[in-house]
Amino acid sequence: MAKQQIMTVASFKQLLVQFENEITEDFQVWLSSDEEGNTFLPMLCDPQLCLAIDPAHKRIVLFPSHQ
Numbered sequence: 323m324a325k326q327q328i329m330t331v332a333s334f335k336q337l338l339v340q341f342e343n344e345i346t347e348d349f350q351v352w353l354s355s356d357e358e359g360n361t362f363l364p365m366l367c368d369p370q371l372c373l374a375i376d377p378a379h380k381r382i383v384l385f386p387s388h389q
Contacts, residue, residue: 326387329365329372337369341382350381363387 329337338345363386366372374383 326366326368326371328387329367333367334365337367337373340369341373341375344375344377345382346380348380350379352381352383354383354385 327333365384366387371387372385374385376383
């Protein structure tokens with residue numbers, strides 16, 4: 323399995339532009355993680371691996387990599 327690229331601020335901005343027709347500025351950003359900060363995990367660039375859009379609840383959910 324090829325190593326995935328880790329998301330940068332530039333690629334995150336690009337991702338938001340890519341999905342601008344599906345999300346609006348009032349969407350909440352949710353992160354799948356524990357709140358104690360026990361582990362720091364990277365976000366991958368591939369939106370199929372790291373992003374879900376939930377229009378019913380007006381939120382985007384980010385999933386960090388556990389690889």
